[in-house]
Amino acid sequence: MVKVADLGKLLLLALTHPGEARSLITYKIWRDPLNSIESNPESGWDRPDMKRCYELLNLTSRSFAAVIHELDGDLSRVVAIFYLVLRALDTVEDDMSLPIETKAPLLEAFYQKLDQDGWNFQDSGPDEKDRVLLQEFQVVVAEFKRLDERYQKAIRDITRLMGQGMSRYAKLHAESGGKFSVDTLASFDLYCHYVAGLVGEGLSRLFSASEKESPYLGEQLTLSNSMGLMLQKTNILRDFREDVDEGRVFWPAEIWSKYVSKPEELHAPGNEDKALWALSEMTVDALAHATDALDYLSLLSNQSVFNFCAIPQVMAIATLERCFMNYDVVQRNVKIRKGEAVSLIMASTNPRDVAYKFRDYARKIHAKARPNDPSFVKIAVLTGRIEQWTETRYPSFIQVGMPVPETCEDWALGRDARIKQLPGPPQEVLERRARAEQLRQHQMGKADYTFLAMVIGGMLFMALLVLGITGGSVWFLALRENAPWSAKLLESASASASEAAAATIKSEL
Secondary structure, eight states: OOOHHHHHHHHHHHHHOHHHHHHHHHHHHTOOOSOOTTTOTTSOTTSHHHHHHHHHHHHHOHHHHHHHHTOOTTHHHHHHHHHHHHHHHHHHHHOTTSOHHHHHHHHHTHHHHTTSTTOOOOOOOTTOTTHHHHHTHHHHHHHHTTSOHHHHHHHHHHHHHHHHHHHHHHHHHHHTTSOEEOOSHHHHHHHHIIIIIHHHHHHHHHHHHTTSSOGGGGGOHHHHHHHHHHHHHHHHHHTHHHHHHTTEEOSOHHHHTTTOSSGGGGGSTTOHHHHHHHHHHHHHHHHTTHHHHHHHHTTOOOHHHHHHHHHHHHHHHHHHHHHTTOGGGGTSOOOOOHHHHHHHHHHOSSHHHHHHHHHHHHHHHHHHOOTTSTTHHHHHHHHHHHHHHHHHHSOTTSOTTSOOOOSHHHIIIIIOGGGGGSOOOOHHHHHHHHHHHHHHHHHHHHHHHHHHHHHHHHHHHHHHHHHHHHHHHHHHHHHHHTHHHHHHHHHHHHHHHHHHHHHHHHHHO
């Protein structure tokens, strides 16, 4: 049943962002999943152990679970197991209640547990939110051993390398007395490689091993690493306040130490500009991976794999835009709107549309940049690089479904963006083009608000229907409660009817 609070949020979204409200309703009601694990014979849904694995996947990450479920063929099962293995490893690393003498050896040997029948871990801290995954890890082990050897090898290799890296940083955290901080940008890249870049490498190997993608994709280590680094750096940028409050600082000291003596000072009153300059440098570091991510996406050929990889990347660039020059980042966790997220999911279906989303968000980032920002030039260069990448591969003067421009009038009517570089067309043609564009924008806005009116009208109708049913029920119950009174009323009505009938018969006789 839909909650009243959810209806209120939907109504507010419809009033403020009608296009996003339409996307949200379309996604919830009419969108069909690309694939379904229930109808996929290779998903393993019919086995109790695999079914429990999917349930654990939903418990640990609902957002990733949705796109994993839609992967083609056996990839839904393989990637689900891969994610659960790495999620369990990360749960060990995040558990601050475990002594380093227990944590470090377990992280380093975790890949070996994948071959031990029935292995699980019951010593997680009571506050660890994903402890149930480790407590029931035997089902993951059972399904891991059912995978083809080529999949097992890739998962085992990545788990070993990630466990070693996590152990290294866990020891540094313990040695620092619980106040862990990344020092240099190089160290920051290495940390992100261990916890996210290796995930990208592992996924590329799995995609290649499935033969749903080209064999060379598994060898694209630089591009695969960049895919993971862009996501991880965006999350670290967004989660600054949460990490600082927990005694962990993942923003490199090489950045924040330019402006304050301690990272906690970034959210102190009076340091607003310093916080924004540090945030800008973190944005620069994340944006440096954007064109690599676009290069990687352009190599994919399977639709479900493309959706799986593209959606998180588009979410990342949208999050970077929302956080850029936003002082709230150092005060709380900042997220994009749910309606915006759904709109991005609906749009992330091909490389061209994804590239245009990157370009649009890059333009918004550049528009918010301030000339007095020390990173102003770097922001301009990186956003310009995204613009250049998109224009080079998907030129804006080529429009899908439009004929190739041949005359000056074609250019003037908007069929070629290079109009500004060509001899000027007749003035009346330009005016006709401007009127056509105004009409198009008016019709788009009219469609959004027509949809908004339909949503509000539907809600009002439902409210009136509920009130009518409630009022009718109350009247009926009241009638039943006053049965003696209603019986007398009926008896009186019956007597009056009898007298009237008798009088009519008498008159006729």
